[in-house]
Amino acid sequence: MSDTSRPLNFIERIVEDDLANHVVSEVKTRFPPEPNGYLHLGHAKSIWLNFGLAQRYGGQCNLRMDDTNPVKEDEEYVEAIQTDVQWLGYQWAGQVRYASDYFDQLHAWAVYLIQHGKAFVCDLSAEQMREYRGTLTEPGKNSPYRDRSVEENLALFAKMRAGEFADGACSLRAKIDMSSPNINLRDPVLYRIKHASHHQTGDKWCIYPSYDYAHGQSDAIEGITHSICTLEFEAHRPLYDWCIDNLPVPAKPHQYEFSRLNVNYTVTSKRKLKQLVDEKHVDGWDDPRMPTIAGMRRRGFTPQALRDFCEMAGVTKVDGVVDISMLEHALREDLNALAPRAMCVLHPLKVILTNYPEDQTETLVAPRHPQREDWGNRELHFCRELYIDQDDFRETTNKQYKRLVLGKRVRLRNAYVIEADEAIKDAKGQIIELRARVIADTVGKDPADGIKAKGVIHWVSAREHLDCEVRLYDRLFSDPAPDAGDKNFLDFMNPDSLKILHGCKAERSLAQATLNDRYQFEREGYFILDSRYSSADQPVFNRIIGLKDTWGKIEQEG
Incomplete structure (x- = not known):
């Protein structure tokens, strides 16, 4: 206990x-x-x-x-x-x-x-x-x-x-x-x-x-x-x-x-779990979407989070169903304290900083953890060509959009404020590149210094980065009680429980990550190297969990 x-x-x-x-x-x-x-x-x-x-x-x-x-x-x-x-x-x-x-x-x-x-x-x-x-x-x-x-x-x-x-x-x-x-x-x-x-x-x-x-x-x-x-x-x-x-x-x-531990959005019958494995709906007992301890371990759950969850669920003689968000809360609480920060762009969009020297590379620093000064800093390599996430740019948008817009400014995390000037498109009208300008002397400055920006976005250097694959895992089932009554639990498998993203761009420091290291990719969630598919030549990061519960929003909107 x-x-x-x-x-x-x-x-x-x-x-x-x-x-x-x-x-x-x-x-x-x-x-x-x-x-x-x-x-x-x-x-x-x-x-x-x-x-x-x-x-x-x-x-x-x-x-x-x-x-x-x-x-x-x-x-x-x-x-x-x-x-x-x-x-x-x-x-x-x-x-x-x-x-x-x-x-x-x-x-x-x-x-x-x-x-x-x-x-x-x-x-x-x-x-x-x-x-x-x-x-x-x-x-x-x-x-x-x-x-x-x-x-x-x-x-x-x-x-x-x-x-x-x-x-x-x-x-x-x-x-x-x-x-x-x-x-x-x-x-x-x-x-x-x-x-x-x-x-x-x-x-x-x-x-x-x-x-x-x-x-x-x-x-x-x-x-x-x-x-x-x-x-x-x-x-x-x-x-x-x-x-x-x-x-x-x-x-x-x-x-x-x-009372046994019944968790919604989950199936724990061994027979049904074995069926998922045997029929190859998942890639084994340790698939990161499975509610098995092996699956949760490979996904990046921590032993402490599981122990805390069991404590929170309690020991009674009354059967009930525990909301899986309780487990996710315990996991986020533990990961927030132990996971160093890093940046990884999942859907890269190249940005050319037209007023920044082509041959210049600047070394900036960022804390490894915002509450742990004793963990020190990490180095970020800033240069003329960067990657940001495609979702962090719009040509035009409303006031609620707090990211990069043509003619507007945004702060790059732990770096400069930039202003977007031009969106370069391909023959199909898809944006393939941005042209922007660096606002001089804005590293480490806040709005009180008179530097206004719509928001803060993450980035990585186009010269010094780590190419990687990212696997976005989510709940295996979309129904809170997938095997209740006469339901066929296979009918309620979540088609978006796994998304594989190729060509992601991460901080170069993540090349030193080991299988036991968990990171918070800023603004994206918590991640860990996959123990099955990752290699030195092709790192594969699993998303352990997002930074906040998006399912609650989805259910309310539905």
Whole structure:
């Protein structure tokens, strides 16, 4: 947790009460992702909460892969999860743990349940099982195989373990209560057959435990004191407790639920994110438009901004939707403080300063950051030929336009005031060049000195600059709830979520930028080198975020 002065959330109050009343002597939490995809914004909140609790109360947090479904899991995801956790600023206790580390013990406990008449091998198919389960208003009915003897169940389970049955031929189910109002207690599946190689255990197993069975027992083995889940697992807690109470586990962990992080303009279903990747709507799990931690990292988000966002979103037991502008605000706040300034012209228009000597180059200085004098200055090379942005010139315009107009003056950022005299056009009538004049002795002078200019615009030298590509990223979806109800989320993809600009002109100093450097391109937003496409010969800058929220304006105007 980053702010120890704010009011405690309900989980922190529980932890503090447990410590004060000696219910626990040390806080032990865990972050248990399934390695079947890359982590996303929702996982960031869970990481922040679980690791943050351990940090705040001097405990430990385990990283445990919930690797109980080898069909969907991959070592690539295991490695990506570790990278994401560490990038967010956390370190797990000891080695990375896996649910598969406990497969032998889980199997032994399944045998224990059979021996005590609390589990049975069921031959119902998945479809038949759904029919027998009942509904929210009607009780289920017992499987015809529920009353098999202990001996028969032990023999059948051994055959399952030995690989003598095909996938789906049978399963091991807990014997609880088919009339329970909680459907999760209607004889849930504990083991299912999957003839699939596992990324950790290879071909040792052909039966795999369900999440509901493996989760609580893994917590107990690790001595977890506070097992924190999102609200959708609240109805699963009675099953969590049933397994803990009916097995000779070494500890008695307790599960607590909090509201998941739902953010508008975002999709966080792993299945849907994987669909975006597989169908090449994006260029990978780390596409800068994706809500994955890897995507946000490549885009240029900071770990601090994500942690601050999670803090701002809060920890409650009430589901809701958080406005993405809260995340964007946290990001701008962090970037404003840490990003040095630079200038980059995204849509270059050449300006010839007709009264400036052709062979002269002037070295001007500008602060690297307006609030950080200790960061020093950067050099700007001023000469006869410059680039400004095409949007910063109009031949004629109204009084609200505060940039360069024919016959009017504007200040070049950290440099001279200039006055536009002539616009040179091509055969199609497009402006291709400006002729302007420098107003002498105006560097560093303000309006109080009698030098009037309509506004301030950015520029770069046409002789000393860095040619680069700029990628303007925006929200991936144009609808605030792209996958709500029966919507097809693909129908709401924002066609302007990526614009690639070639031939951009940046300050020459940006040639020294590294992959971890974030900059504010003055008047344009915050940018970072792209870790995939950028090279020494062709730097590619990603826009992390604009300087202000333009979406709010668009929605109001709409």
